[in-house]
Amino acid sequence: MNPTHSLALYTGAILAGALAGGSLPLVGRMGRSDLGLSFSAGVMLGAAFFHMLPEAVEGAGAKATPFVLVGFLLLYLLERFVLVHVCGEPGPNAHLSTPEGAGLESAHLHAPGEHHLHAHTHEALCDVHTVGLAAFAGMSAHTLVDGFALGAASVDAELGVLVFLAILAHKVPNSFSLSTILRAEGYSRGKALAMNAAFALMVPVGAGLYLAVKELVRIETFTSYALAASAGTFLHLSLSDILPDLHRRGGSKWQLSGALVVGLALMWGLRLLRHGH
Template sequence: MSKLIYIILASGVISLGALAGVLTLAINEAKLTRALMLLVSLSAGAMMGGAFLHLLPEAVEVLPPDLMLAIVLLSFMGFFLVEKLVHWRHCHKGHCPTHTFGYLNLIGDAVHNFIDGLIIAAAFLTDIRLGLVTATAVALHEIPQEIGDFGVLLYSGFTKTRALTANFLVALTVVLGGVIGYYLSFWLENLVGWLLPVAAGGFIYIAASDLMPEIRKEPSLKKSLIYFVTFLAGAAMMYLVK
Protein backbone atom coordinates (compact mmCIF):
# COMPACT_ATOMS: atom_id res chain seq x y z
CA MET A 1 0.00 0.00 0.00
CA SER A 2 1.41 3.40 -0.98
CA LYS A 3 2.11 6.02 1.66
CA LEU A 4 -0.45 8.35 0.07
CA ILE A 5 -3.17 5.75 0.70
CA TYR A 6 -2.05 5.47 4.34
CA ILE A 7 -2.23 9.26 4.67
CA ILE A 8 -5.72 9.47 3.13
CA LEU A 9 -7.07 6.58 5.22
CA ALA A 10 -5.63 7.88 8.50
CA SER A 11 -6.76 11.46 7.93
CA GLY A 12 -10.16 10.23 6.73
CA VAL A 13 -10.71 8.24 9.91
CA ILE A 14 -9.71 11.28 11.97
CA SER A 15 -12.24 13.37 10.03
CA LEU A 16 -14.97 10.96 11.08
CA GLY A 17 -14.24 12.03 14.66
CA ALA A 18 -16.26 15.17 13.88
CA LEU A 19 -19.37 12.99 14.01
CA ALA A 20 -18.63 12.22 17.67
CA GLY A 21 -20.61 15.33 18.55
CA VAL A 22 -23.79 13.36 18.01
CA LEU A 23 -22.92 11.34 21.13
CA THR A 24 -23.68 14.37 23.25
CA LEU A 25 -27.33 14.03 22.30
CA ALA A 26 -27.67 10.54 23.75
CA ILE A 27 -25.27 10.34 26.72
CA ASN A 28 -26.01 11.62 30.21
CA GLU A 29 -24.05 14.85 30.79
CA ALA A 30 -22.29 13.56 33.93
CA LYS A 31 -21.19 10.34 32.19
CA LEU A 32 -20.07 12.27 29.14
CA THR A 33 -17.94 14.60 31.29
CA ARG A 34 -16.22 11.64 33.01
CA ALA A 35 -15.56 9.90 29.71
CA LEU A 36 -14.17 13.06 28.14
CA MET A 37 -11.80 13.67 31.05
CA LEU A 38 -10.40 10.15 30.70
CA LEU A 39 -9.97 10.73 26.97
CA VAL A 40 -8.31 14.10 27.61
CA SER A 41 -5.86 12.45 30.03
CA LEU A 42 -5.08 9.64 27.58
CA SER A 43 -4.66 12.16 24.77
CA ALA A 44 -2.27 14.34 26.81
CA GLY A 45 -0.05 11.34 27.58
CA ALA A 46 -0.13 10.12 23.98
CA MET A 47 0.82 13.55 22.66
CA MET A 48 3.70 13.98 25.10
CA GLY A 49 4.89 10.45 24.38
CA GLY A 50 4.53 10.93 20.63
CA ALA A 51 6.54 14.17 20.74
CA PHE A 52 9.40 13.03 22.99
CA LEU A 53 9.64 9.35 22.04
CA HIS A 54 8.98 9.49 18.30
CA LEU A 55 8.89 12.89 16.59
CA LEU A 56 11.94 14.49 18.23
CA PRO A 57 14.23 11.43 17.87
CA GLU A 58 13.27 11.23 14.17
CA ALA A 59 13.77 14.98 13.67
CA VAL A 60 17.24 15.04 15.25
CA GLU A 61 18.38 12.51 12.63
CA VAL A 62 17.44 14.95 9.87
CA LEU A 63 18.26 18.39 11.32
CA PRO A 64 21.06 19.73 13.58
CA PRO A 65 19.91 19.58 17.24
CA ASP A 66 20.10 23.35 17.81
CA LEU A 67 18.04 24.09 14.69
CA MET A 68 15.57 21.34 15.54
CA LEU A 69 15.01 22.69 19.07
CA ALA A 70 14.61 26.23 17.73
CA ILE A 71 11.87 25.00 15.38
CA VAL A 72 10.14 23.22 18.29
CA LEU A 73 10.15 26.47 20.28
CA LEU A 74 8.86 28.51 17.33
CA SER A 75 6.17 25.90 16.71
CA PHE A 76 5.10 26.03 20.37
CA MET A 77 4.76 29.83 20.16
CA GLY A 78 3.08 29.60 16.76
CA PHE A 79 0.38 27.27 18.05
CA PHE A 80 -0.21 29.70 20.90
CA LEU A 81 -0.71 32.57 18.45
CA VAL A 82 -3.02 30.52 16.23
CA GLU A 83 -5.16 29.57 19.21
CA LYS A 84 -5.30 33.16 20.44
CA LEU A 85 -5.92 34.92 17.14
CA VAL A 86 -8.04 32.43 15.22
CA HIS A 87 -9.50 29.62 17.29
CA TRP A 88 -11.63 31.59 19.78
CA ARG A 89 -13.45 29.42 22.26
CA HIS A 90 -15.87 32.08 23.49
CA CYS A 91 -16.58 35.79 23.23
CA HIS A 92 -14.85 37.73 26.00
CA LYS A 93 -16.74 40.96 25.40
CA GLY A 94 -20.14 39.33 25.66
CA HIS A 95 -21.74 41.21 22.76
CA CYS A 96 -20.31 39.71 19.58
CA PRO A 97 -22.78 38.17 17.10
CA THR A 98 -23.39 34.53 17.93
CA HIS A 99 -23.29 33.31 14.31
CA THR A 100 -20.09 35.26 13.64
CA PHE A 101 -18.49 33.46 16.56
CA GLY A 102 -19.65 30.12 15.23
CA TYR A 103 -18.04 30.83 11.86
CA LEU A 104 -14.82 31.99 13.52
CA ASN A 105 -14.74 28.70 15.39
CA LEU A 106 -15.10 26.80 12.10
CA ILE A 107 -12.31 28.85 10.46
CA GLY A 108 -10.01 28.12 13.39
CA ASP A 109 -10.82 24.42 13.20
CA ALA A 110 -10.10 24.37 9.47
CA VAL A 111 -6.64 25.89 10.01
CA HIS A 112 -5.91 23.53 12.91
CA ASN A 113 -7.08 20.45 10.98
CA PHE A 114 -5.11 21.42 7.86
CA ILE A 115 -1.94 21.65 9.95
CA ASP A 116 -2.76 18.25 11.48
CA GLY A 117 -2.97 16.85 7.95
CA LEU A 118 0.47 18.24 7.07
CA ILE A 119 1.88 16.71 10.25
CA ILE A 120 0.34 13.30 9.53
CA ALA A 121 1.75 13.37 5.98
CA ALA A 122 5.23 14.22 7.26
CA ALA A 123 5.09 11.38 9.77
CA PHE A 124 3.97 8.74 7.24
CA LEU A 125 6.57 9.91 4.71
CA THR A 126 9.25 9.39 7.36
CA ASP A 127 8.07 5.96 8.49
CA ILE A 128 4.76 4.05 8.41
CA ARG A 129 4.97 3.24 12.13
CA LEU A 130 5.66 6.88 12.99
CA GLY A 131 2.67 7.84 10.87
CA LEU A 132 0.40 5.46 12.76
CA VAL A 133 1.67 6.74 16.11
CA THR A 134 1.15 10.36 15.06
CA ALA A 135 -2.31 9.69 13.63
CA THR A 136 -3.33 7.91 16.84
CA ALA A 137 -2.20 10.84 18.99
CA VAL A 138 -4.04 13.31 16.75
CA ALA A 139 -7.21 11.18 16.78
CA LEU A 140 -7.23 10.93 20.58
CA HIS A 141 -6.99 14.71 20.78
CA GLU A 142 -9.56 15.38 18.07
CA ILE A 143 -12.48 13.43 19.58
CA PRO A 144 -12.94 15.56 22.73
CA GLN A 145 -12.15 18.69 20.70
CA GLU A 146 -14.80 17.88 18.09
CA ILE A 147 -17.38 17.19 20.78
CA GLY A 148 -16.55 20.54 22.33
CA ASP A 149 -16.73 22.30 18.96
CA PHE A 150 -20.14 20.75 18.31
CA GLY A 151 -21.36 22.26 21.57
CA VAL A 152 -19.85 25.63 20.63
CA LEU A 153 -21.72 25.66 17.31
CA LEU A 154 -25.01 24.79 19.02
CA TYR A 155 -24.41 27.59 21.51
CA SER A 156 -23.74 30.05 18.67
CA GLY A 157 -27.13 29.36 17.12
CA PHE A 158 -26.53 26.47 14.69
CA THR A 159 -29.18 23.74 14.47
CA LYS A 160 -28.03 20.23 15.45
CA THR A 161 -28.01 19.03 11.84
CA ARG A 162 -26.23 22.11 10.55
CA ALA A 163 -23.65 21.99 13.36
CA LEU A 164 -22.87 18.32 12.71
CA THR A 165 -22.61 18.88 8.93
CA ALA A 166 -20.42 21.98 9.25
CA ASN A 167 -18.15 20.27 11.79
CA PHE A 168 -17.68 17.25 9.50
CA LEU A 169 -16.98 19.32 6.38
CA VAL A 170 -14.38 21.37 8.24
CA ALA A 171 -12.83 18.14 9.59
CA LEU A 172 -12.18 17.03 6.01
CA THR A 173 -9.43 19.67 5.82
CA VAL A 174 -7.30 17.07 7.62
CA VAL A 175 -7.44 14.99 4.42
CA LEU A 176 -6.69 18.08 2.32
CA GLY A 177 -3.67 18.92 4.46
CA GLY A 178 -2.44 15.34 4.25
CA VAL A 179 -2.67 15.17 0.45
CA ILE A 180 -1.06 18.61 -0.03
CA GLY A 181 1.69 17.70 2.44
CA TYR A 182 2.38 14.49 0.49
CA TYR A 183 2.81 16.26 -2.86
CA LEU A 184 4.68 19.25 -1.40
CA SER A 185 7.29 16.85 -0.03
CA PHE A 186 8.40 16.13 -3.61
CA TRP A 187 8.82 19.82 -4.44
CA LEU A 188 10.30 21.25 -1.26
CA GLU A 189 13.58 19.64 -0.22
CA ASN A 190 13.63 18.29 3.34
CA LEU A 191 10.03 19.46 4.03
CA VAL A 192 9.39 16.36 6.11
CA GLY A 193 12.42 17.00 8.31
CA TRP A 194 11.16 20.52 9.05
CA LEU A 195 7.59 19.42 9.75
CA LEU A 196 8.58 16.83 12.39
CA PRO A 197 9.76 19.40 14.99
CA VAL A 198 6.76 21.58 14.07
CA ALA A 199 4.54 18.61 14.92
CA ALA A 200 6.44 18.01 18.17
CA GLY A 201 6.05 21.64 19.23
CA GLY A 202 2.35 21.49 18.45
CA PHE A 203 1.83 18.28 20.40
CA ILE A 204 3.71 19.65 23.42
CA TYR A 205 1.72 22.89 23.32
CA ILE A 206 -1.67 21.19 23.05
CA ALA A 207 -0.87 18.70 25.81
CA ALA A 208 0.72 21.21 28.20
CA SER A 209 -1.49 24.23 27.54
CA ASP A 210 -4.92 22.84 26.66
CA LEU A 211 -5.22 19.31 28.03
CA MET A 212 -3.17 19.04 31.24
CA PRO A 213 -4.67 22.22 32.79
CA GLU A 214 -8.09 20.55 32.51
CA ILE A 215 -6.77 17.57 34.48
CA ARG A 216 -5.23 19.87 37.09
CA LYS A 217 -8.61 21.50 37.77
CA GLU A 218 -10.00 18.26 39.23
CA PRO A 219 -10.44 18.78 43.02
CA SER A 220 -10.92 15.09 43.87
CA LEU A 221 -7.68 13.29 44.77
CA LYS A 222 -9.12 9.93 43.69
CA LYS A 223 -10.14 11.20 40.26
CA SER A 224 -6.84 13.06 39.88
CA LEU A 225 -4.95 9.81 40.46
CA ILE A 226 -7.15 8.03 37.92
CA TYR A 227 -6.47 10.76 35.35
CA PHE A 228 -2.72 10.64 36.11
CA VAL A 229 -2.65 6.87 35.58
CA THR A 230 -4.57 7.36 32.33
CA PHE A 231 -2.02 10.01 31.30
CA LEU A 232 0.80 7.53 31.99
CA ALA A 233 -1.07 4.89 29.98
CA GLY A 234 -1.16 7.23 26.99
CA ALA A 235 2.59 7.87 27.23
CA ALA A 236 3.28 4.15 27.77
CA MET A 237 1.25 3.32 24.69
CA MET A 238 3.57 5.53 22.63
CA TYR A 239 6.63 3.87 24.22
CA LEU A 240 5.38 0.36 23.44
CA VAL A 241 4.98 1.10 19.74
CA LYS A 242 8.56 2.44 19.37
Protein backbone atom coordinates in the same frame (compact mmCIF):
# COMPACT_ATOMS: atom_id res chain seq x y z
CA MET B 1 2.39 -0.67 -8.25
CA ASN B 2 4.11 2.62 -9.08
CA PRO B 3 4.86 5.23 -6.36
CA THR B 4 1.94 7.47 -7.37
CA HIS B 5 -0.60 4.66 -7.06
CA SER B 6 0.92 3.57 -3.74
CA LEU B 7 0.72 7.13 -2.43
CA ALA B 8 -2.94 7.39 -3.42
CA LEU B 9 -3.71 4.08 -1.68
CA TYR B 10 -1.83 5.09 1.46
CA THR B 11 -3.50 8.48 1.76
CA GLY B 12 -6.95 6.95 1.23
CA ALA B 13 -6.37 4.39 3.98
CA ILE B 14 -5.07 7.08 6.36
CA LEU B 15 -8.14 9.24 5.67
CA ALA B 16 -10.45 6.29 6.44
CA GLY B 17 -8.54 5.44 9.62
CA ALA B 18 -8.59 9.03 10.82
CA LEU B 19 -12.35 9.32 10.26
CA ALA B 20 -12.92 6.03 12.09
CA GLY B 21 -10.82 7.13 15.07
CA GLY B 22 -12.41 10.56 15.11
CA SER B 23 -15.92 9.08 15.12
CA LEU B 24 -15.48 7.13 18.37
CA PRO B 25 -15.74 10.07 20.84
CA LEU B 26 -18.85 11.30 19.00
CA VAL B 27 -20.88 8.17 19.71
CA GLY B 28 -23.55 8.61 22.36
CA ARG B 29 -24.54 11.76 24.21
CA MET B 30 -22.43 14.76 23.32
CA GLY B 31 -20.62 16.34 26.25
CA ARG B 32 -17.30 17.01 27.86
CA SER B 33 -15.15 14.03 28.87
CA ASP B 34 -12.34 14.98 31.23
CA LEU B 35 -10.92 11.45 31.04
CA GLY B 36 -10.84 11.71 27.25
CA LEU B 37 -9.13 15.09 27.45
CA SER B 38 -6.51 13.73 29.85
CA PHE B 39 -5.92 10.79 27.52
CA SER B 40 -5.58 13.24 24.62
CA ALA B 41 -2.99 15.25 26.53
CA GLY B 42 -1.03 12.03 27.09
CA VAL B 43 -1.20 11.20 23.38
CA MET B 44 0.13 14.65 22.47
CA LEU B 45 2.94 14.54 25.03
CA GLY B 46 3.89 11.04 23.93
CA ALA B 47 3.82 12.01 20.26
CA ALA B 48 6.08 14.99 20.96
CA PHE B 49 8.64 13.25 23.19
CA PHE B 50 8.66 9.70 21.82
CA HIS B 51 8.30 10.37 18.10
CA MET B 52 8.54 13.90 16.79
CA LEU B 53 11.49 15.24 18.79
CA PRO B 54 13.67 12.10 18.44
CA GLU B 55 13.08 12.07 14.69
CA ALA B 56 13.77 15.79 14.38
CA VAL B 57 17.08 15.51 16.26
CA GLU B 58 18.01 12.38 14.34
CA GLY B 59 17.53 14.19 11.05
CA ALA B 60 19.03 17.62 11.82
CA GLY B 61 20.80 17.30 15.17
CA ALA B 62 20.64 20.02 17.82
CA LYS B 63 19.83 22.61 15.14
CA ALA B 64 16.25 21.33 15.15
CA THR B 65 15.56 22.07 18.82
CA PRO B 66 14.97 25.88 18.50
CA PHE B 67 12.08 25.09 16.17
CA VAL B 68 10.24 23.53 19.11
CA LEU B 69 10.02 27.02 20.58
CA VAL B 70 8.98 28.39 17.18
CA GLY B 71 6.02 26.00 17.08
CA PHE B 72 5.11 26.67 20.71
CA LEU B 73 5.14 30.45 20.22
CA LEU B 74 3.31 30.25 16.89
CA LEU B 75 0.35 28.49 18.47
CA TYR B 76 0.48 30.77 21.51
CA LEU B 77 0.29 33.85 19.28
CA LEU B 78 -2.51 32.30 17.22
CA GLU B 79 -4.51 31.71 20.39
CA ARG B 80 -3.72 35.15 21.78
CA PHE B 81 -4.49 37.25 18.70
CA VAL B 82 -6.52 35.16 16.23
CA LEU B 83 -8.55 32.34 17.77
CA VAL B 84 -11.80 33.10 19.60
CA HIS B 85 -11.91 32.47 23.34
CA VAL B 86 -15.07 31.47 25.11
CA CYS B 87 -14.35 33.71 28.11
CA GLY B 88 -14.48 36.87 26.01
CA GLU B 89 -16.96 36.06 23.28
CA PRO B 90 -19.99 33.78 22.96
CA GLY B 91 -19.45 30.67 20.92
CA PRO B 92 -20.42 27.01 20.55
CA ASN B 93 -18.87 26.19 23.94
CA ALA B 94 -20.12 29.12 25.96
CA HIS B 95 -22.16 26.76 28.13
CA LEU B 96 -18.91 25.26 29.45
CA SER B 97 -17.81 28.45 31.17
CA THR B 98 -18.67 27.06 34.63
CA PRO B 99 -18.09 23.64 36.16
CA GLU B 100 -21.81 22.98 35.97
CA GLY B 101 -21.96 24.26 32.39
CA ALA B 102 -25.19 26.17 32.94
CA GLY B 103 -27.06 28.57 35.13
CA LEU B 104 -25.43 31.84 34.07
CA GLU B 105 -28.03 32.89 31.56
CA SER B 106 -29.99 34.90 34.09
CA ALA B 107 -29.07 38.45 34.95
CA HIS B 108 -28.59 37.72 38.67
CA LEU B 109 -27.30 34.94 40.90
CA HIS B 110 -29.05 34.38 44.22
CA ALA B 111 -27.55 33.12 47.47
CA PRO B 112 -29.30 32.93 50.88
CA GLY B 113 -28.50 35.92 53.06
CA GLU B 114 -26.46 37.65 50.35
CA HIS B 115 -27.10 40.47 47.90
CA HIS B 116 -27.75 39.68 44.30
CA LEU B 117 -24.69 39.28 42.12
CA HIS B 118 -25.10 40.94 38.77
CA ALA B 119 -24.37 39.53 35.36
CA HIS B 120 -20.80 39.20 34.14
CA THR B 121 -20.03 36.91 37.08
CA HIS B 122 -19.35 34.27 34.44
CA GLU B 123 -16.26 36.19 33.40
CA ALA B 124 -14.75 35.68 36.84
CA LEU B 125 -15.75 32.02 36.94
CA CYS B 126 -14.65 31.22 33.41
CA ASP B 127 -12.05 28.45 33.47
CA VAL B 128 -12.39 27.10 29.95
CA HIS B 129 -9.89 27.97 27.27
CA THR B 130 -10.99 27.45 23.69
CA VAL B 131 -8.60 24.85 22.30
CA GLY B 132 -10.68 23.32 19.51
CA LEU B 133 -9.32 25.53 16.73
CA ALA B 134 -5.84 25.50 18.24
CA ALA B 135 -5.86 21.70 18.36
CA PHE B 136 -7.07 21.56 14.77
CA ALA B 137 -4.33 23.96 13.63
CA GLY B 138 -1.51 22.25 15.53
CA MET B 139 -2.49 18.70 14.64
CA SER B 140 -3.12 19.60 11.00
CA ALA B 141 0.36 21.11 10.77
CA HIS B 142 1.83 17.85 12.05
CA THR B 143 -0.27 15.84 9.60
CA LEU B 144 0.99 18.03 6.76
CA VAL B 145 4.54 17.09 7.77
CA ASP B 146 3.54 13.42 7.88
CA GLY B 147 2.21 13.67 4.34
CA PHE B 148 5.46 15.28 3.25
CA ALA B 149 7.41 12.42 4.82
CA LEU B 150 5.14 9.85 3.19
CA GLY B 151 5.69 11.41 -0.19
CA ALA B 152 9.45 11.29 0.30
CA ALA B 153 9.39 7.67 1.49
CA SER B 154 7.13 6.37 -1.27
CA VAL B 155 9.98 6.38 -3.80
CA ASP B 156 11.17 3.22 -1.99
CA ALA B 157 8.46 0.53 -1.80
CA GLU B 158 9.60 -1.05 1.49
CA LEU B 159 10.24 2.28 3.21
CA GLY B 160 6.91 3.61 1.95
CA VAL B 161 5.01 0.76 3.62
CA LEU B 162 6.78 1.34 6.95
CA VAL B 163 6.09 5.08 6.93
CA PHE B 164 2.48 4.48 5.91
CA LEU B 165 1.93 2.05 8.82
CA ALA B 166 3.56 4.50 11.25
CA ILE B 167 1.39 7.41 10.11
CA LEU B 168 -1.78 5.29 10.15
CA ALA B 169 -1.01 4.08 13.69
CA HIS B 170 -0.57 7.67 14.88
CA LYS B 171 -3.49 9.21 13.06
CA VAL B 172 -6.14 7.02 14.70
CA PRO B 173 -5.32 8.13 18.30
CA ASN B 174 -4.65 11.69 17.10
CA SER B 175 -8.09 11.82 15.45
CA PHE B 176 -9.65 10.44 18.61
CA SER B 177 -7.92 13.19 20.57
CA LEU B 178 -9.06 15.91 18.19
CA SER B 179 -12.69 14.79 18.36
CA THR B 180 -12.50 14.55 22.15
CA ILE B 181 -11.33 18.16 22.33
CA LEU B 182 -13.94 19.36 19.83
CA ARG B 183 -16.64 17.48 21.74
CA ALA B 184 -15.58 19.19 24.97
CA GLU B 185 -15.72 22.53 23.16
CA GLY B 186 -19.34 21.95 22.14
CA TYR B 187 -18.89 21.44 18.39
CA SER B 188 -21.61 19.45 16.61
CA ARG B 189 -20.93 15.92 15.39
CA GLY B 190 -21.06 17.05 11.78
CA LYS B 191 -18.59 19.87 12.30
CA ALA B 192 -16.25 17.67 14.33
CA LEU B 193 -16.24 15.01 11.60
CA ALA B 194 -15.68 17.65 8.91
CA MET B 195 -12.71 19.04 10.84
CA ASN B 196 -11.34 15.51 11.25
CA ALA B 197 -11.65 14.97 7.51
CA ALA B 198 -9.83 18.25 6.82
CA PHE B 199 -7.17 17.24 9.36
CA ALA B 200 -6.66 13.85 7.63
CA LEU B 201 -6.61 15.46 4.17
CA MET B 202 -3.40 17.22 5.17
CA VAL B 203 -1.64 13.91 4.37
CA PRO B 204 -2.28 14.11 0.60
CA VAL B 205 -1.66 17.87 0.73
CA GLY B 206 1.71 17.22 2.38
CA ALA B 207 2.53 14.54 -0.17
CA GLY B 208 1.70 16.97 -2.95
CA LEU B 209 3.90 19.59 -1.30
CA TYR B 210 6.78 17.12 -1.37
CA LEU B 211 6.29 16.50 -5.09
CA ALA B 212 6.24 20.26 -5.69
CA VAL B 213 9.41 21.17 -3.77
CA LYS B 214 11.51 18.00 -3.77
CA GLU B 215 14.03 19.56 -6.13
CA LEU B 216 14.22 22.84 -4.23
CA VAL B 217 14.93 21.92 -0.59
CA ARG B 218 16.91 19.44 1.45
CA ILE B 219 14.11 17.05 2.29
CA GLU B 220 15.57 15.57 5.48
CA THR B 221 16.44 18.94 7.03
CA PHE B 222 13.11 20.52 6.10
CA THR B 223 11.17 17.59 7.56
CA SER B 224 13.21 17.64 10.78
CA TYR B 225 12.63 21.34 11.39
CA ALA B 226 8.92 20.98 10.64
CA LEU B 227 8.62 18.02 13.03
CA ALA B 228 10.31 20.00 15.80
CA ALA B 229 7.92 22.93 15.27
CA SER B 230 4.96 20.52 15.29
CA ALA B 231 6.20 19.07 18.58
CA GLY B 232 6.13 22.59 20.00
CA THR B 233 2.46 22.97 19.08
CA PHE B 234 1.65 19.64 20.76
CA LEU B 235 3.48 20.71 23.92
CA HIS B 236 1.54 23.98 23.98
CA LEU B 237 -1.80 22.25 23.58
CA SER B 238 -1.18 19.68 26.29
CA LEU B 239 0.79 21.70 28.84
CA SER B 240 -0.70 25.18 28.43
CA ASP B 241 -4.31 24.39 27.57
CA ILE B 242 -5.66 20.94 28.40
CA LEU B 243 -3.84 19.93 31.60
CA PRO B 244 -4.14 23.31 33.39
CA ASP B 245 -7.87 23.35 32.59
CA LEU B 246 -8.26 19.85 34.05
CA HIS B 247 -6.39 20.94 37.20
CA ARG B 248 -8.74 23.88 37.68
CA ARG B 249 -11.85 21.78 37.21
CA GLY B 250 -10.85 19.17 39.75
CA GLY B 251 -12.11 15.61 39.25
CA SER B 252 -10.59 12.32 40.30
CA LYS B 253 -6.81 12.75 40.48
CA TRP B 254 -6.24 9.02 40.09
CA GLN B 255 -8.54 8.57 37.12
CA LEU B 256 -7.26 11.62 35.26
CA SER B 257 -3.66 10.67 35.94
CA GLY B 258 -4.37 7.13 34.78
CA ALA B 259 -5.89 8.38 31.53
CA LEU B 260 -2.82 10.56 30.95
CA VAL B 261 -0.50 7.60 31.53
CA VAL B 262 -2.54 5.41 29.16
CA GLY B 263 -2.11 8.00 26.40
CA LEU B 264 1.63 8.19 27.07
CA ALA B 265 1.93 4.40 27.14
CA LEU B 266 0.11 4.07 23.82
CA MET B 267 2.52 6.45 22.10
CA TRP B 268 5.47 4.74 23.76
CA GLY B 269 4.32 1.41 22.33
CA LEU B 270 3.99 2.92 18.87
CA ARG B 271 7.73 3.67 18.87
CA LEU B 272 8.07 0.27 17.22
CA LEU B 273 6.55 1.82 14.12
CA ARG B 274 8.76 4.89 14.07
CA HIS B 275 9.10 6.49 10.69
CA GLY B 276 11.97 5.13 8.73
CA HIS B 277 12.75 8.41 6.93
